Amino acid sequence: MKKYTFLFFLGLVASLFTACSDDDNLTDSITPAPESENFFANGMTFASQPGVRSITFTAGRAWQAALDEPGANNWCIVTPTRGEAGTVTVCITVNENESDATRNVHLNLIAGSAQKSFTISQTPKPIVIPEGLSYSLEEPDADRPLTIYYRAASSSLLYNYQGTVYAHTGIISEGSWSYVQSEWNENTDKCKMSQLDNNVWTLTLSPSIRQWYSSEKTPVKKLGFVLRNEDGSLQTEDLFIPVTDNTYQEFVPASIKKGTLPENVAEGINIIDNSTVTLVLYDKDTDGNHKDFAHVVGDFNHWQLSNEDNCQMYRDDASGCWWITLRNLDANKEYAFQYYVGTRNGETIRLGDAYCEKILDPDNDSYISSSTYPDNKSYPEGGKGIVSVFKIQQDNYRWSVSDFKIPNPEQLVIYEMLLRDFTASNDLNGAMQKLDYLKSLGVNAIELMPVQEFDGNDSWGYNPCFFFALDKAYGTKKMYKDFIDACHKAGMAVIFDVVYNHATGSMPFAKLYWNSANNKTAPNNPYFNVDAPHPYSVFHDFNHESPLVRKFVKRNLQFLLNEYHIDGFRFDLTKGFTQAASTESSASNYDKSRIEILKDYHAAIKEVKPEAYVILEHFCDSKEEKELAEDGMHLWRNMNNAYCQTAMGWNDDSAFDGLYESIPAWIGFMESHDEERAAYKQTQWGDEALKTDLTTRMRQLEVNASFFFTVPGPKMIWQFGEMGYDVSIEENGRTGKKPLHWEYLENKDRKALHDSYSRLIKLRNDNPELFTSTSQFSWEVGTSNWGQGRFITLSSTTKHMLVAGNFSKTDGAYTVTFPVTGKWYDYLTGDEVEVKDATQKMEIPAHSYRILTTFPCLN
Structure with a gap:
């Protein structure tokens, strides 16, 4: 019954009721009691739970109450529903609202011609929202x-x-x-x-x-x-x-098609001839199981999933591989493709090929400029996520320098470079324009922070996903080779910083065996640990005791050497190449398995390039580092704290004696990508003028450099350290982009620091016999030497050198001992110095140093 019809009916009943009354004093009125005035004005709202409320009013004549919703009495009950004139109390009871919506009903009070209509509401059942x-x-x-x-x-x-x-x-x-x-x-x-x-x-x-x-x-x-x-x-x-989808259904793969893997093919992309390629995908988990189906979709089959021969892969259980041979291909065309694999009762995934040399990324490629990567292949409409690319006819690169050898490898001065932050173009094009600068600085090796394909375009590179492809954010494959070739022509080696401790979830081996519920690699993944056994991991931790991982890493190392003619590797976080459970306090303990893993990789490198240079970020037990060094590997030596202390003018914890030891052959550094910049710390915590005065700060950094480059053994510089770069590592977030300041070289104080770097590196390069393990080396560089000056003495059979430094804020007259008397030269000025007594006083101003040699300077 509609509301208005019902009200008319009630009105008629009320009129009849009134007409039957013989009391002429009755009036048509309904007056609320004070305590019920709010109800009469606004209605009544109940919580979702059962409840009872009452209203009181005075009726001028016999009255009636009714609800305007049929069936509402099952939920809302009004008692009484009628009565005589006078003061009346009516109870309103509601049951529980079990719906997700608000319930409403109108209560109508009628006394003669007087009518009042009110809304009674009940809020919906509260939603219980779990965490x-x-x-x-x-x-x-x-x-x-x-x-x-x-x-x-x-x-x-x-x-x-x-x-x-x-x-x-x-x-x-x-x-x-x-x-x-x-x-x-x-x-x-x-x-x-x-x-x-x-x-x-x-x-x-x-x-x-x-x-x-x-x-x-x-x-x-x-x-x-x-x-x-x-x-x-x-x-x-x-x-x-x-989600359930009853409208559109996924492709239904056919039963597994068995086939013996062809001979002489490996996992990945195999070029058979000018029109034929065989794709091979390894799939066998730690339980010995494999996926229920594997297909390949790409440009060659118009990205159409089917159970045809150009899409469905064969299964060879003996090798643990799926494979397919594609025919009638164009040798000069780039083909994009993906693997389509899954289980019939589980997830279906698309994979790129872990061995491909180029990928297309739908989320990031559009942000790479055409100057950095011209004529990139368009992302295919049928692709989903990262797709792989192959081309049968590879570009034949002609190397200008095909037989480069590292000059004086045990005395390298390495320049650590992040291409993203090195020039305004953030790529190899910009870096190429600065090679003359680096050559004039005197460095003889460039260590590129990771350039293997990483997630996104803006990164330090320690988030790798495709190890055989170099990241397009920096340039094309040819550009990488042009850069390396140009470095070799300039006499500089190129070292790749490589990340094999972990990979991101975009890495095909991680995606192939994935636990979606926990968003990490699955327990049956034969390449990755579910959780790293050590405390330093990020992303997903490789299990280096797995033969599959060892095979993959060795193949990748050898590929990079052969394909790009690089001169060596810096391995990131080799402390993590272990399956031994550890904490921060125990992760550095001697680990025989870790040593054998690294020696295995080193042997694979030497098999291709015996003179290749290998550096480990290891920081482990000295016995372990010594064994690795004896195998020919070098190890990082972090001296950032000591050199920052001296840069700020503080003696505490400032000893340099940890910088050098003949074995292990440490790669010593004052700064790397991982540490706060010494010049920045000066501005924050420097002593007196070292905090407030740029000239003093740069002079102190020159003294630091004089006690760094004159120490035997290979050394590393973090980019722009030679200019006193004083932007914090935390600027724009630790791994975020940092501002360029090439204009620093226009400042005389910063240029003086740069020139000191250049002179000191030249001193090393021109006199290698002073820096060998057979030369005589002594130094006084501890905290106890702060007030009396710090000294380094180097002697070969024919040459002698003495370095004296004043790191304090007051001028000093220091007692100096010369290894021989006679004619010496001031390396900084070229002046001759006659040394008559082996021991004598030398005046050195605050924040200054002197270098004296027995051979003429060639500045």
């Missing part, structure tokens, strides 16, 4: 709307956050995020979540999940979310929601 990600439907359906909720647990970075939260979200299709609604750093209203309560946010995908994502005919089986604050500094882990 983490939850949603409104028990089984989300692609063709229905879905409301998601997120309650931040106390461990969440968003806990107690009061700002705006956005959902970075997409459809997980074949192992990749598709139909992502906004870029990571893009804040769109569509993805803005509403805050329901402290730590609780919600977002509704409507009119349906499929329409919200505009996914068209793509099957929707799984949604992925990362919830973040406005700048992304606070975020959740990857979160997922399963």
Whole structure:
């Protein structure tokens, strides 16, 4: 019955009732008692739980109460429903509201012609939102709307956050995020979540999940979310929601097709002839099992999944491989492709080829300029996530220098370079323009921070994903070779910083055996540990005791040597090449297995290039480092703290004597990419003028350099240390881009520091006999030498050199002992100095040094 019809009926009943009354004093009135005035003005709202309330009013004549919703009496009960004139109390009882919506009903009071209508409401059953990600439907359906909720647990970075939260979200299709609604750093209203309560946010995908994502005919089986604050500094882990799609179904693979792996092929891309390629994918987990199907899609089959011979791969259980031979290919065409693998009752994923030399990345390639990477292949419409590329007819690079040998390898001066931050173009083009600068500085090796394909374009590079491909953010394959060739022509070696301790989740071996629930590699992954046994890991930890990992790493090392003619490697975090469980206090303990692993890799390198230079970031037990050094490897030696102390003018912890030992052959450094810059620390914590005066700061850094380059053994410089770069490592975030300051060289004090570096390196290069393990070397560089001056003495059979330094803020007259008397030369001025007594006084101003030699200077 409609409301108005019902009211008319009630009115008629009331009129009849009034007409029957013989009391002419009755009036048509309903007057609320004071305690019920609020109800008469605003109605009554109940919580979702059962409840009872009452209202009181005075009726001028006989009255009636009725609800205007048929069946409402099953939920809302009014007693009494009628009575005589006078003061009346009516009770209103509601049962529990079990729905997700607010319930409303109108209560109508009638006394003669007087009528009052009120709304009685009951709030919906409260939603119990658990911690983490939850949603409104028990089984989300692609063709229905879905409301998601997120309650931040106390461990969440968003806990107690009061700002705006956005959902970075997409459809997980074949192992990749598709139909992502906004870029990571893009804040769109569509993805803005509403805050329901402290730590609780919600977002509704409507009119349906499929329409919200505009996914068209793509099957929707799984949604992925990362919830973040406005700048992304606070975020959740990857979160997922399963979805049912009854409209579009995924491709159904045929039964496994058995076939013997062809001879003379390896995992990856095998060029058979000018029109034929065999692709091989290893797939055998630690339990001896494999996926239920494997197909390949790409340009050669128009990215169409099928069970045809040009798509479905053969299975060879003996080798543990899937394989397919593609025929009638164009030798001069680049082909993009992916593997499509999975289990019938589990997830299906798309994979790139771990051995490919080029990848296409739909999320990052568009941000690489055409000057850095001209004529890049367009990303294919049928691809999902990272795709691999091959070309049968490889470009034939002609090396100008094919037989480069490192000059004086045990006395290298290495320049550590991050291409991203070295020039304005952030790439190899810019670095090429600075090779003359580096040559004039005197360095004879360049160590490139990791250039193997890493996630994104803006990185230090310690997040590798494809090890045989070099990152396009810095240039093309030819550009890398041009740079290396040009370095060799300039007499400089090129060392690659390589990362084999870990890889990101984009690495095909990680994706192939993945635990989506925990967002990490699965326990049956034959390449990776689920969790690193050591405390230093990031991303996903390789198991270097796995023969598969050893085979992969050795193959990659040999490929880089052969393909790019590089001169050696700096291995990142070799302390982590272990399966022994450890803590920070025990990770450096002697580990025989770790030694054997590194020796195995070293042997593989030497097999291809006997003179290759190998550096380890190791920092382990001295016995272990000695064994590795005796095998021919070099080890990093971090002296940042001591040289920062002297740079700031503080004697505490400033001894230099840890810089040199003939075995291990340490690569000593004052700064690396990992440490705070000495020049920055001067500006913050320097003593007196070393904090406030640039000239004094640069002079002190010159003294540092004089007690660094004159010590035997290979040395490393972090880029721009020669200019006194004083931007903090934490500027723009530790691994974020740093500002360029090539204009530093226009400042006379910074230029003086640069020139000191150049002179000191030239001194090493021109007089190698002074810096060999057979020369006589002594030094007084401890904290006890601060007030009496610090000294270094070097002697060969024909030459002698003495370095004297004053790191203090007061001028000093120091007692100096010369190894021989006679004619000496001031290396900085070229002046002759007659030394008559082996022991004599030498005046050295504050923040200054002197170098005296028995041979003429060639400045």
